Structure formats: C-alpha cells, structure tokens
Amino acid sequence: xxxxxxxxxxxxxxxxxxxxxxxxxxxxxxxxxxxxxxxxxxxxxxxxxxxxxxxxxxxxxxxxxxxxxxxxxxxxxxxxxxxxxxxxxxxxxxxxxxxxxxxxxxxxxxxxxxxxxxxxxxxxxxxxxxxxxxxxxxxxxxxxxxxxxxxxxxxxxxxxxxxxxxxxxxxxxxxxxxxxxxxxxxxxxxxxxxxxxxxxxxxxxxxxxxxxxxxxxxxxxxxxxxxxxxxxxxxxxxxxxxxxxxxxxxxxxxxxxxxxxxxxxxxxxxxxxxxxxxxxxxxxxxxxxxxxxxxxxxxxxxxxxxxxxxxxxxxxxxxxxxxxxxxxxxxxxxxxxxxxxxxxxxxxxxxxxxxxxxxxxxxxxxxxxxxxxxxxxxxxxxxxxxxxx
Numbered sequence: 001x002x003x004x005x006x007x008x009x010x011x012x013x014x015x016x017x018x019x020x021x022x023x024x025x026x027x028x029x030x031x032x033x034x035x036x037x038x039x040x041x042x043x044x045x046x047x048x049x050x051x052x053x054x055x056x057x058x059x060x061x062x063x064x065x066x067x068x069x070x071x072x073x074x075x076x077x078x079x080x081x082x083x084x085x086x087x088x089x090x091x092x093x094x095x096x097x098x099x100x101x102x103x104x105x106x107x108x109x110x111x112x113x114x115x116x117x118x119x120x121x122x123x124x125x126x127x128x129x130x131x132x133x134x135x136x137x138x139x140x141x142x143x144x145x146x147x148x149x150x151x152x153x154x155x156x157x158x159x160x161x162x163x164x165x166x167x168x169x170x171x172x173x174x175x176x177x178x179x180x181x182x183x184x185x186x187x188x189x190x191x192x193x194x195x196x197x198x199x200x201x202x203x204x205x206x207x208x209x210x211x212x213x214x215x216x217x218x219x220x221x222x223x224x225x226x227x228x229x230x231x232x233x234x235x236x237x238x239x240x241x242x243x244x245x246x247x248x249x250x251x252x253x254x255x256x257x258x259x260x261x262x263x264x265x266x267x268x269x270x271x272x273x274x275x276x277x278x279x280x281x282x283x284x285x286x287x288x289x290x291x292x293x294x295x296x297x298x299x300x301x302x303x304x305x306x307x308x309x310x311x312x313x314x315x316x317x318x319x320x321x322x323x324x325x326x327x328x329x330x331x332x333x334x335x336x337x338x339x340x341x342x343x344x345x346x347x348x349x350x351x352x353x354x355x356x357x358x359x360x361x362x363x364x365x366x367x368x369x370x371x372x373x374x375x376x377x378x379x380x381x382x383x384x385x386x387x388x389x
Contacts (some may be wrong), residue, residue, distance in 0.1 A: 010024075012314075013027070013040040016029070030079055034053070034061060037063060046210065048072050049071060050071070051250055052250055053250075056082075056083055057083070057121035059083075062074075062075060062339030073249075074250070081225050082247045083246075086150075091224045091225075092244045095216075097244055099245075100152050101153040106109060106151060112132070113131065113154065115131045116128055116129065117129050118151070122246070131151055155236045155245075156236070156238060157241075158238070160179055160237050162232065162235060163220060163230070163266075165216070165273055166227040171223075171227070174201035175262055176214060177200040177201060177204065178201045178202055178356065179199075179200055179234070180298075180300065183199075186199065186367060187346075187378060189204060195245070195345070199301055200254035201363075202254065202356075210240060214242065226246070230247060230269070232255075233245075253299075261352070262296055264333070297350065297359060298351050298356075298360065299312075300348065300367055302346045303343055304341065308339075308346060308376060309337065309339050310338040314373045317370070319331075320329040327350070329366065332347045334347070349363060350366075351363045
C-alpha cells in the first residue's frame with residue numbers, strides 16, 4: 001500500500017497471502033518461506049526488489065536474489081555485520097552511546113533472570129526468555145527457536161524503535177515510536193511471550209536533546225554498517241539515555257504508524273536513498289515538515305491464544321471497519337476458512353487519536369471486538385496507565 005501511494009505498481013511474494021494484500025496487487029504465496037522466494041522472484045516481473053519480514057536473518061539468500069535483480073536494500077555483507085550483537089555493541093560504545101553487555105557463551109552469565117537468552121535469527125521478539133540457566137530452558141517452534149543463541153543484559157526503561165533512513169552521507173531519523181510488547185489483550189502469553197512484538201504507538205514527542213541523539217545514533221549505524229535506505233533501531237530509553245538493542249535493516253513494523261501521521265511516503269524515500277542526486281534534498285524537505293496536527297497513531301498485532309478458524313462473521317466485521325476509509329482500520333486479513341494455530345498472528349488493527357493514551361484505548365477496543373467476532377476469550381487486560389508508564 002505504501003508503494004502504491006508512492007505511484008508504483010508492486011508485485012508481492014508473501015508467506016500468508018492475506019485478502020487485503022491480494023486485493024492490493026499481484027501476490028504469490030510462498031509455502032517454503034523464505035527459501036521459496038528465490039524461485040518466485042526468478043519468475044517475477046522484471047524490476048528491482050526490496051524485502052521486509054525477517055529476511056535480514058538470511059544474508060546468503062538475499063545475495064542470491066540480488067544477483068537476479070537490483071536490490072533496494074542492504075546486501076549480505078551489511079546484514080552479517082549489523083546483525084552481529086557483539087559487533088553492534090562495540091560500534092555503539094565507540095561512538096559514545098550505550099548498549100547492554102552481551103555474550104555468545106552462557107559461561108559467567110548470571111542465572112537470576114537479569115540477562116536474556118535471545119536467538120541470533122530473531123524477529124518480533126519471539127523466543128526471547130530470561131536466562132535462568134540450562135534447566136527448563138527449552139524453547140519450541142520455528143527456525144528462531146533452533147537458531148544459535150546469545151545472551152544480553154536486560155535494561156530498564158521505555159522500549160522504543162527509531163525509524164531511520166540511511167544515505168551515503170549519513171542518516172535521518174524519521175520518527176520514534178513506543179513498542180508494545182507481550183500484551184495479554186493482544187493474545188500474548190505473559191509467561192512465554194513477554195517480549196513478543198504486539199505493536200507500536202507514536203510518534204513520540206521527543207526533547208530537542210533526545211531527538212538530536214537519535215539523529216546521531218542513526219548516522220552512526222549508517223556509516224558503520226553501510227546502511228542505505230530504511231532501517232530501524234530498537235532501543236531502550238532511560239531518561240535522556242538511549243540504549244541500542246538491535247538493528248532491523250529494512251522497512252520495519254512501525255513505519256506504517258509514522259506514515260499515517262507524518263507527511264512522508266516511506267517506500268519512495270527508501271528508493272530515493274539509493275540515488276545520490278535526490279536523497280539530500282528529499283530528506284531536508286522532510287525534516288522541515290511537522291507531524292499532522294501533532295496527533296498519534298498506533299497498531300496492534302493480534303495473536304491467536306488457541307487454534308482459530310476464520311469465519312465469515314469475522315470477515316464481515318473487518319470489512320465494515322474499513323468501509324470508505326483511505327487507510328485501513330483492520331489489515332492482514334486472512335481468507336475465510338483459514339486455520340490459524342495458537343500463537344500465530346491473526347490480524348493487525350490501527351487507531352488514530354489526539355494522544356498516545358487515547359490511541360491505546362482505541363486499539364484495546366478494536367482488539368476486544370476482533371476476539372469477540374472470533375468467539376475467542378482472553379485473560380483480562382492490564383490497565384492502560386501501567387502500559388503507558
């Protein structure tokens with residue numbers, strides 16, 4: 001949808017093949033994701049390509065596809081470097097920013113839960129657990145669960161994500177959003193999904209000092225790892241201090257929240273970043289724009305707390321929410337009869353309002369309606385005051 005708003009005619013290859021994606025553009029569903037992308041893109045219409053999802057965890061695959069058609073995005077060399085947690089921490093520290101301690105070995109790592117055990121091939125906060133030693137540490141399901149793991153110190157503060165766009169001259173920070181993690185009203189299990197990504201709200205209203213530090217952090221990432229185009233930096237904000245956690249070197253989940261509020265088209269900016277002649281003027285213009293009415297927007301990803309089958313009544317509800325709107329209220333809509341296993345995503349809901357707390361309440365109301373139309377019961381949700389603290 002972002003590409004279409006930017007005047008492009010996209011063709012998509014996707015793991016789910018949801019109804020709204022199929023309505024948006026030609027789409028091929030990939031059964032053997034992500035490796036089936038290579039075959040699909042070999043037969044796709046001519047043109048450049050860009051990736052989203054968690055394809056940064058497959059740098060060899062990215063390089064093979066990039067040999068077939070021009071890539072608007074980071075190649076394997078940059079991906080291997082920026083996704084190395086120890087190398088990332090070293091770069092961050094060298095440029096005067098904070099990063100939690102990390103280790104590839106569990107030796108000498110405290111087992112009191114103050115450190116996290118994380119998969120190297122991480123995405124969306126899946127399979128991240130507090131480290132209490134090997135006993136009871138089995139993590140099930142998916143490639144991320146089988147991925148080599150590393151250990152990272154926990155840091156207290158506000159989980160946030162900065163959206164940046166790198167050029168050959170540095171980077172601009174397009175905005176920062178609050179991350180929603182492990183929320184029961186999104187179907188996340190507090191025991192095992194504490195760090196699962198459940199959505200974003202923003203843009204955050206930053207002090208001038210903090211905004212400048214985010215600009216500097218984005219430029220550090222771009223220069224050190226050769227990042228061109230859109231990328232995200234997951235951080236913890238503690239007071240005026242930014243702790244860099246990891247980099248997502250692609251169009252990220254929070255970008256569509258910023259696109260609703262900020263006067264920008266993310267895919268157009270991504271493409272312009274690869275043109276030295278157009279990048280500088282485009283981003284200087286962007287920096288002079290204000291957020292539309294200083295409003296806030298948010299998204300929430302709803303997960304299945306148990307096995308779910310998509311019924312026509314649910315689709316009727318989703319379509320009624322989107323009727324007559326330029327921007328969808330419900331997205332990633334499955335086809336009727338789709339069987340969704342427990343812990344898999346069902347849909348994404350969006351809200352927009354005058355402030356963050358109102359957006360959060362709107363998202364919770366939409367989530368409740370969605371689960372009601374699915375005939376699914378959830379544990380009672382936490383209050384919004386605790387979630388916004």
